[in-house]
Amino acid sequence: MERRSALVWICLLGAGLALVLHPASSVTTSKALPRPPRLLGCVFLNQANVTCRWEAGDTSATHYTLQIQKRSGAVALTRNVTLKTFTCTTIDTSCTADLGKSSVRFIFCITITAHGRSSNISSDPRCQPGRIEIMLPPAILNSVKPVDETPQCLHVIWSRTLSVFPVSDREIKNGTLNSQIEVTAEGQLDIQVTNVTVRDYSFPVCLLRPGTSYTVRLRHSYRGPESPWSPWSNARQGRTAEDAPSAAPAFWRQVKQTDSKGWRLTSLLWKALPPFLANGRLLFYNVTCQTESAQILNDQGSCRDLHQTRTSCTFLLPAECCSCALTASNSAGTSPRAQIWLLGASETEPPSPRQLTARPLDDNSVNVSWTAPAKRSVSGFILEWFAVRDENSSVLHWERLNSSQTTFVITEGVKPMERYAVSVKALYSERWVGKNRTLHMYTRQAAPSAGPVVEVQQIYGGRVELSWSPVPVELLRGFIRNYTLYYTAANQPARSVLVPGNVYRYTLENLSPGNCDIFMQANTDAGTGAAGPIANVHIGSEEISKIMYVILSLMVTGTLVLALMVCLAQNKIKRKLCQFVPDPSNSSLAQWIPKTTSESMKQPSDAERTQIENSEVILSGETEPLNFDPSQTTKNFMICNQTYSSLLDPSGFHLPQSVPLSEKLFSRGPFRKTFTTDLSPCPPLYSNVVFSHTHNPAAPILSPSPPQSRDGRHVSIGDVKLPLGGDGAASPQHQSSTIFSGSMSPSSASQSHPADVTSSKHLRPQSHCTSGLSLRPDTFTHPNSPADNVSSLLPLVLVDFSYCSVVCDNHSSPAVNP
Incomplete structure (x- = not known):
């Protein structure tokens, strides 16, 4: 029994082990089987071919075979009736099989076989109508x-x-x-x-x-x-069919010039509507302008019949505030109206934007930015830019931007090495346009392509004054920082001077005589430009002496100016010190009676009377002798701004000390006795009266009585030549007449024996003063003088009337009695 029970346990254990080990063996067997390819999809072309794609399996395949079997309808799926097979072989994971004239309306079964080195493995067949994956032909x-x-x-x-x-x-x-x-x-x-x-x-x-x-x-x-x-x-x-434009064109203006009456020639600018706003092919534009009081301006200039290709026109606008409107039209209708305003000449522009900057991005683009005005709301901005040129005008480019845009990238009309002016304005509501803020810029700078043309302005001494004009901006290709001025003298090394870029004149100094070559170069941030034309200057040795002539001329001129100033100062002093000269006819001396009676005086002889009667009387500026009224001889002589000079007595005669007038009339000194007063308000009339004493130095008596002939006729004083001698005879050597202007020297006065009276009458209708001289027979008589000696009655007297006009007429002309 024990042996039997042991066998039972052994069998049970064996069976358990078999149950445990059998699934493991089956799993190991399944993992060893390779995975077949997996079909991804196919594309059928009707009556053409089919192309299929797949995914490789686990087996290392050397090549693949695509097999397509065409079946007839859905019934064929159950009957497994094969009509025709189409195949193709490839090493890739896609292949195209020719279907011939087969229609895609049939059912096709698709299988993919992977061929390995030791075995083959195939995917499960997939059967479907060909139209499910058909690519239709193009319509x-x-x-x-x-x-x-x-x-x-x-x-x-x-x-x-x-x-x-x-x-x-x-x-x-x-x-x-x-x-x-x-x-x-x-x-x-x-x-x-x-x-x-x-x-x-x-x-x-x-x-x-x-x-x-x-x-x-x-x-x-x-x-x-x-x-x-x-x-x-x-x-x-x-x-597509056209529709009315859905937006108004972008509209702007540029005032070109203003005439004397304030009318402004204005260029109206607009941009063509883009297609998505034009809604069709534009046919024409229409521009109308009017004043603020709604008065239509009919003089449209070039703004009539604007074709679709036009983007600008000019209009003459008045000085008052006015507006212009623009519309675009196509076959379907008219666009909304674009309107701009021009402020009146007396209106103040609002402020401009702040902090305008321009930063080049490359040779053909610039990034511009700015800051909106403070404390003011704006409705938009206007950005303008154009190429700065000297020879011809350039196209104005502009953009209208909304209020939120404070930056813009310029890509239109920008090139390297060309200067551009960029400005921005703020728009306030629909009407107001603010001031512009402008800057100049380059996208890329280069050295100038030309140099300044030097011109010689002046050569003096060793100095050469030069000037030059700015290089045309088209040739600058950058901002000028400075100039280099080169000058080379004969047999000397070249020298250079650095001149600031804003200076256009320079003077070279201390140059030696000879030839000198001068030229200039302009410098930008990118480098030194080409040299300008050479100016050849010749400095001669005579140029060195010219400066001395200039200095001497300046010195002479300064001396003359200084002398003139001294004369003027003296004249002014005379006016201040000698403003009044007493009249001798009203003095106590006029009433002085000498002790010797008039009977003791020698009367002139008949020959002397005849000589006096036939004396020459010359009137300056007159053709006929003037008639004098003897009744006027007692009038006092009024001195008006007159200078008396050289009251000389060549014999050293002195008036008596008892005559108080001598203290007023005569200056100190034995020979020269003058008195002066300023008579500048009177018109200039030059008169010189000279009474000469010859033989009797002890008895010089001034006897200014009116001259009169034997028959009682009056003799006018023009140029009076009186031949006076000690004995009453006329001496030929004493017939000469001397004319004085100004003062007379004592020597010349002592040699002049006749009494010369020279008068030049000033040709004016009236005089500011009338000069009358009361010369009485008993005036300035000496006790020891004979009464009949005329020469003893006339001492040497020189009266200069160079600053006072003496008007001689029948009522005021002085006369001298014989």
């Missing part, structure tokens, strides 16, 4: 036309080739096809692909822009997502 696009009264749509018409397109008309109407349309607007690179529902051979495509030309293509897919899209159809172009 035929016949036309693309606009839709009337629907400018956002196009009408597309297409067709198919029935023999190769395995979808019936009934299936199309039932919505078997999935369709897409590709639309590309004219002039744009963006391509729009839109899903459309196609249930017929024509359908509309909407959500397009009016008046826009489009290029259209079409494609289909069959049923679900397993069917790939067909190739795109042929392309057709179509244009």
Whole structure:
């Protein structure tokens, strides 16, 4: 029994071990089997071929075989009836098998076999209709036309080739096809692909822009997502119907010049509407301007009949505040109106933006930024830029930006090595435009391509004065920082001077005689530019002496000016010190009676009387002798701004000390006795009266009595020549007449024996003063003088009337009695 029970336990243990070990052996066997390839999908082309793709299995396959079996309908699936097999072999994971003329309407079973070195393994067959994964042939696009009264749509018409397109008309109407349309607007690179529902051979495509030309293509897919899209159809172009422009053009202005009356020649600028706003082909623009009082301005200048290609015109606007409006029109209508305002000449512009900066990004783009004005709300900004040129004008580029934009990247009309002026203005509401803020910039600088032309202005001594004009801005190619001035003298090394960029004149000094070559170069941040033309200067040795002549001329001129100033100062002093000269006829001396009686005086002889009677009387400026009234001889002589000089007595005669007038009339000294007063208010009349004493120095008596002939006729004083002698005889050597202007020296006065009276009458209708001289016979008589000696009665007297006019007429002319 024990042996039997032990055997039972052994059997049970063996059975348990067998149960335990058998699943392990089966798992080990299953892991050893390779995994076959897995089919991913196929693409069928009707009556053409089929291309399938798969995923490799675990077996290291050397090549694969694609096997496709065509079956006839769904019944064939159960009967397993094989009609035809199509195969292809490849080392890759995809292969294309030729189906010949087989239609995709049949059921196809697909199997993939992986061939290894030791064994082959095949995937399970997958059977399905060929149309499930068919790629339809491309559709035929016949036309693309606009839709009337629907400018956002196009009408597309297409067709198919029935023999190769395995979808019936009934299936199309039932919505078997999935369709897409590709639309590309004219002039744009963006391509729009839109899903459309196609249930017929024509359908509309909407959500397009009016008046826009489009290029259209079409494609289909069959049923679900397993069917790939067909190739795109042929392309057709179509244009949507036009609509009125949906926005106004961007509008701006630029005042070019203003005339004397304030009229402003204004250039009106606008930008062509983009296609998505134009809604069609623009035909023309229309501009109208009016004053603030709604008065239409008819003189439109070049703003008439604006063609669609125009983007500017000029209009003459008055000085008062006015506005201009712009509209764009196409065949469907007119756009909204764009309006700008021009402030009046007396109105003040609002402030400009702040902190304008321009930073070049590359040779053809600039990043411009600014800050909005403080404490003012703006409605937008105007950014302007143009190339700065000297020879011809450039195109103004501009952009109108909204109030939130304070930066802009300029990419239009910008080139390297060309200077640009960039400015920005703030817009305040619809009417007000602020002041502009401007800066100049380059995207890239270079050395100037030309140098300044030096011109010699003056050469004097060893100095050469030079000037030059700025280099044309087109040739600068950068900002000028300074100039280098080179000059080379004969047999000397070249020298240079650095001149600031804002200076256009310079003087070279201490140059030696000889030839000197001078030229200049302009310097920018990028380097030194080309040299300008050479100016050859010759400095002669005579140039060194010219400066001495100039200095001497200046010294002589200064001396003359100084002398003139001294004369003027003396004249002014005379006016201050000698403003009044007493009249001798009213003095006590006029009433002085000498002790010797008049009977003791010697009377003139007949010959002397005849000589006096026949004396020459010359009137300066007159052709006839003036008549004098003897009754006027007692009038006092009024001195008006007159200078008396050289009351000389050549014999050294002195008036008696008892005569008080001598202290007033005569200055100190034995020979020269003068008195002076300023008579400047009177017109200039030059008169010189000289009474000469000859033989009797002890008895010089002034006897200014009116001259009178024997028959009682008066003798006028023009040029009076009196031959006076000690014995009453006329001496020939004493017949000469001497004319004085100013003062007379004692020597000349002592040699003049006759009494010369010279008068030059000033040709004026009236005089500011009338000079009358009362000369009485008993005036200045000496006790020891004979009464008949005329020469003893006339001492030497010189009276200078160079600053006072003496008007001689019948009532005021002085006369001398014989």
